[in-house]
Amino acid sequence: MDRYAVVGNPIAHSKSPMIHQRFAQQTGQQLSYEKILVDLSAFDEEVCSFFALGGKGLNVTVPFKEDAFRYADELTPRGKQAGAINTLAIRSDGTVLGDNTDGAGLVADLLNLGWQIQGKRILLLGAGGAVRGVVGPLLAQQPQEIVIANRTVEKAEAVAASFASDVLKSSGYAELAGQFDLVINGTSASLGGEVPPLPEGLLNGNTRVYDMMYGAEPTAFLKWAAAQGVTSLSDGLGMLVEQAAEAFELWRGVRPDTAPVIQSLRAEMAKSA
Numbered sequence: 001m002d003r004y005a006v007v008g009n010p011i012a013h014s015k016s017p018m019i020h021q022r023f024a025q026q027t028g029q030q031l032s033y034e035k036i037l038v039d040l041s042a043f044d045e046e047v048c049s050f051f052a053l054g055g056k057g058l059n060v061t062v063p064f065k066e067d068a069f070r071y072a073d074e075l076t077p078r079g080k081q082a083g084a085i086n087t088l089a090i091r092s093d094g095t096v097l098g099d100n101t102d103g104a105g106l107v108a109d110l111l112n113l114g115w116q117i118q119g120k121r122i123l124l125l126g127a128g129g130a131v132r133g134v135v136g137p138l139l140a141q142q143p144q145e146i147v148i149a150n151r152t153v154e155k156a157e158a159v160a161a162s163f164a165s166d167v168l169k170s171s172g173y174a175e176l177a178g179q180f181d182l183v184i185n186g187t188s189a190s191l192g193g194e195v196p197p198l199p200e201g202l203l204n205g206n207t208r209v210y211d212m213m214y215g216a217e218p219t220a221f222l223k224w225a226a227a228q229g230v231t232s233l234s235d236g237l238g239m240l241v242e243q244a245a246e247a248f249e250l251w252r253g254v255r256p257d258t259a260p261v262i263q264s265l266r267a268e269m270a271k272s273a
């Protein structure tokens with residue numbers, strides 16, 4: 001049976017095995033998918049032995065996405081642009097291809113929600129790996145403007161500069177002005193229950209607000225947006241399932257149906273809350 005896994009540290013709470021097993025059942029594919037806890041200094045060794053023992057593909061999560069970028073023999077254009085890799089696949093000649101499916105996952109989830117990107121003014125918060133992975137696919141949807149804003153403004157400037165696009169701007173939080181159609185939180189602030197310190201007046205009743213983080217309860221960022229009167233809100237659970245679907249398609253050549261998987265994960269999370 002073809003073998004797949006997700007590698008990370010920590011990894012215990014990963015939902016990837018559940019998601020890929022559902023995709024496999026749904027599409028009639030025979031495969032196994034496990035989670036592997038990898039020592040912080042043992043990424044190359046672990047991945048090398050996984051493929052040497054016949055493994056077909058890996059998902060890569062925190063903190064190894066940059067290691068996977070270095071490890072891959074070849075990169076997809078979007079993986080190269082992101083500078084971080086979340087999917088590895090072995091090819092028939094034994095070389096390993098690296099891809100980044102996070103941005104495609106975000107775009108697919110936004111479109112599932114009926115949230116148009118084309119022609120919109122977008123605020124993207126954060127300038128770490130999570131944000132770098134989604135800039136290219138968002139730009140490909142032809143927004144009117146994307147402003148990348150970060151606590152450390154130099155990091156936002158560096159990300160914007162690396163894409164050389166006229167519609168991409170960078171900013172600190174305090175300098176932000178005007179209203180946005182779509183605000184995407186790509187910072188890890190919600191992990192600590194915090195919200196980036198944004199000035200007032202950026203949101204209106206039609207603004208849509210997305211947090212790439214997810215949990216059984218609404219994130220601190222979504223609670224903050226709801227308190228400002230925003231009604232179109234989403235966490236990143238759909239993005240998680242959509243990025244997995246992109247990886248599954250790369251490995252197996254079949255596109256799974258994501259909607260029932262998103263729905264059942266949501267139901268299970270609500271039960272465990």
Ligand code: ATR
Binds near residue numbers: 125126127152
């Ligand atoms: P990831 O790979 O998840 O993007 P990262 O590279 O560590 O992780 O980046 C974390 C991002 O969240 C950064 O943009 C960070 O801002 P700084 O670059 O200024 O550090 C942002 N972040 C983390 N905690 C935050 C907080 N409490 N308020 C605002 N931004 C925060």
